[in-house]
């Protein structure tokens with residue numbers, strides 16, 4: 001459009017180049033710059049994490065850095081042989097899987113009820129769900145630890161999974177609530193008139209339609225548990241998850257091992273978030289599909 | 290293939306609605322509805338948006354529970370039964386075609402739920418699909434269909450069940466005008482052939498007139514009149530019905546008593562009811578008037594040529610009145626004319642009760 005207004009040979013036919021153009025353009029540059037800045041904010045540290053993980057120990061502490069990793073797998077190999085790390089990895093997977101299953105098992109029915117039924121205190125219930133995130137975990141950690149020791153849940157993967165489920169549940173409820181709300185009630189009603197009970201209508205019509213979203217919500221719960229470090233560090237001793245284990249053991253470790261440990265933590269989370277990105281968008285109301 | 294879709298004729302499916310009322314919180318959506326629908330009858334529920342048509346239909350389907358009253362289908366009280374046990378099938382306003390299933394599986398959904406053998410499902414799906422002219426779409430998903438095609442799938446899915454009663458909630462309202470006309474004619478044929486009792490909800494009076502065996506005109510949660518289309522049109526039981534049906538609607542003029550069976554309308558003396566004393570409303574349809582030497586004095590305000598007719602709006606004694614006249618007439622605004630009502634088409638209403646007066 002600037003092209004047309006700048007075209008000199010026909011100034012008479014277009015005597016009035018649109019004055020909004022420069023304003024609109026500068027707005028666009030600002031927008032692009034912001035986007036680039038935000039992306040860099042996230043991507044640059046990740047990139048250096050990758051570079052340092054794939055660098056030899058000497059290279060990690062030198063400066064200036066090379067932007068191309070030298071593909072030294074030494075640090076990663078060290079971790080593969082590190083004592084207790086496989087056990088921690090196993091614990092992380094167990095806890096995250098239990099969190100995933102439990103948060104869907106409890107979250108999806110709550111989401112369904114919120115989207116389909118009118119009941120007293122519905123709004124309060126919704127607020128309460130969010131309020132569970134209002135108490136910082138450090139505040140709860142001590143009473144929880146005491147309670148867990150009394151009930152024998154301390155230092156168990158199940159006990160930790162319970163705590164993680166509490167963290168993941170609000171998201172599971174809100175995601176599934178928006179998923180169920182996106183399915184017209186008429187589809188269920190049509191199924192009822194065609195011979196379904198409430199239950200079979202759910203399994204034959206609703207479930208197939210929301211399964212991808214449920215999967216995403218489950219993976220999200222998995223990531224929350226995978227990344228959680230505070231409760232894991234407080235509530236477990238022998239059965240540490242990967243995050244807690246790395247926090248404990250890498251405190252005094254050499255720099256290149258810290259990078260490699262960070263890398264091991266970040267990559268699964270990144271992959272998961274990438275897999276569920278479109279559901280996160282829909283949860284935040286940015287896009288519907 | 291003809292008659293193949295006919296349901297078992299021993300299976301009478303008359304519907305009785307007895308004193309049904311429905312309240313949503315403090316709001317009363319339906320007031321004591323009584324309605325009987327005969328086996329194989331095509332009943333249209335007609336009324337403006339928000340008058341309770343959908344609510345009544347959903348109560349019959351079992352998707353909504355009545356606050357009080359009884360619903361009987363085929364001599365069986367059904368109000369405590371789930372939708373699936375009532376012998377009904379329903380066509381929803383927005384079609385409700387299952388997006389995760391092909392057209393074939395959509396039409397066969399109810400049959401599969403009834404555990405019908407595969408070859409029977411296939412036979413019935415193909416038959417109803419060909420009836421609705423969608424045989425070539427059986428492998429598609431709903432996302433790959435136009436609105437009209439989805440509509441056909443929804444009807445086919447209901448018909449494939451061979452229900453005793455088919456319930457339709459404004460099934461054509463989401464289609465464009467031309468398609469609506471086409472589907473209307475088709476639905477009428479298909480349903481007549483299937484010999485299914487049908488209840489059809491619409492706010493479109495033309496649709497109602499063209500489809501119905503009987504029309505129930507609803508207003509503010511009540512059934513004002515239930516009668517054949519021509520009866521509802523010619524002999525509206527209440528002023529609301531007279532004003533709701535017909536386009537343009539019926540004209541009303543104030544009438545003062547001028548003697549035994551004589552009424553003064555706009556200065557003219559007209560024969561009318563004998564019993565009544567108080568002023569009445571004189572009512573006449575726009576197409577039931579002609580220009581004559583004797584008649585209601587009128588001043589033309591607006592002339593709208595509609596091709597086949599001339600729609601003339603005129604001032605009669607301070608009241609606006611519309612007449613549909615011959616298109617050959619050369620009339621213009623300001624002309625003084627006399628409009629003669631066709632005597633046997635004149636109706637009378639009591640302004641107090643708004644009911645018709647004989």
Ligand SMILES: Nc1ncnc2c1ncn2[C@@H]1O[C@H](COP(=O)(O)OP(=O)(O)O)[C@@H](O)[C@H]1O
Pocket residue numbers: 313316318336337338339340341342343344345
């Ligand atoms: N679930 C409901 N809760 C509250 N009010 C409702 C509900 N369903 C319908 N209504 C009200 O009942 C009235 C009749 O609605 P409806 O039967 O859908 O009308 P129609 O189909 O004739 O347009 C409307 O005023 C509507 O707002």
Ligand SMILES: [Mg+2]
Pocket residue numbers: 339342343344
């Ligand atoms: Mg409606």
